[in-house]
Amino acid sequence: DIQMTQSPSTLSASVGDRVTITCRASQSISSWLAWYQQKPGKAPKLLIYKASTLESGVPSRFSGSGSGTEFTLTISSLQPDDFATYYCQQYNTYFTWTFGQGTKVEIK
Amino acid sequence: EVQLLESGGGLVQPGGSLRLSCVASGFTFSTYAMSWVRQAPGKGLEWVSAISGSRGNTYYADSVKGRFTISRDNSKNTLFLQMNSLRAEDTAIYYCAGLGATIFWGQGTLVTVSS
Numbered sequence: 535d536i537q538m539t540q541s542p543s544t545l546s547a548s549v550g551d552r553v554t555i556t557c558r559a560s561q562s563i564s565s566w567l568a569w570y571q572q573k574p575g576k577a578p579k580l581l582i583y584k585a586s587t588l589e590s591g592v593p594s595r596f597s598g599s600g601s602g603t604e605f606t607l608t609i610s611s612l613q614p615d616d617f618a619t620y621y622c623q624q625y626n627t628y629f630t631w632t633f634g635q636g637t638k639v640e641i642k
Numbered sequence: 643e644v645q646l647l648e649s650g651g652g653l654v655q656p657g658g659s660l661r662l663s664c665v666a667s668g669f670t671f672s673t674y675a676m677s678w679v680r681q682a683p684g685k686g687l688e689w690v691s692a693i694s695g696s697r698g699n700t701y702y703a704d705s706v707k708g709r710f711t712i713s714r715d716n717s718k719n720t721l722f723l724q725m726n727s728l729r730a731e732d733t734a735i736y737y738c739a740g741l742g743a744t745i746f747w748g749q750g751t752l753v754t755v756s757s
Contacts, residue, residue: 577749623687631692633679633686635686
């Protein structure tokens, strides 16, 4: 099974900060990685798929990079609406998905 | 517009059964692989099960294998999850999700297993 390790688990930042979250796969997943934002009581919202493709309607301050086993989600300038929990997901195995443990972005 | 609408959640006693449904619209349902993902209270996301589009090949997480059954009715654009022998640790919000060029999710349905 492919394991996904996400770091950090919690991140304290201020509005306007550049924020980076990392996700590592236990084996190569090519570019089959997605990033989600989740707010309390809501379903996960897709931000990035195929490692670096921005989902329609998602602000351009979000970007994704990486391939193989190392991936990053970057928020170029943190906005008040961005305080949430973020998850990575691998879908290299197509049917059997694995998620990272999540990163909670808190107000500093 | 792509939409997934889950239903069927509720309160059930340990050892009981529940059947979840997910009605799809806005895309050619029969051509998409579909999955169920769950989230226990205060926890992260856990993939539960998946089914291929036309052939209906099925896949399960070890935690539910032998207890849960995924199925689909392509004529009704509906995905199902039959959950038997439910345990307290199955308590979660259950989301259906589809994988195509992108990944799309429903809003979820809450399953509570408690006596």
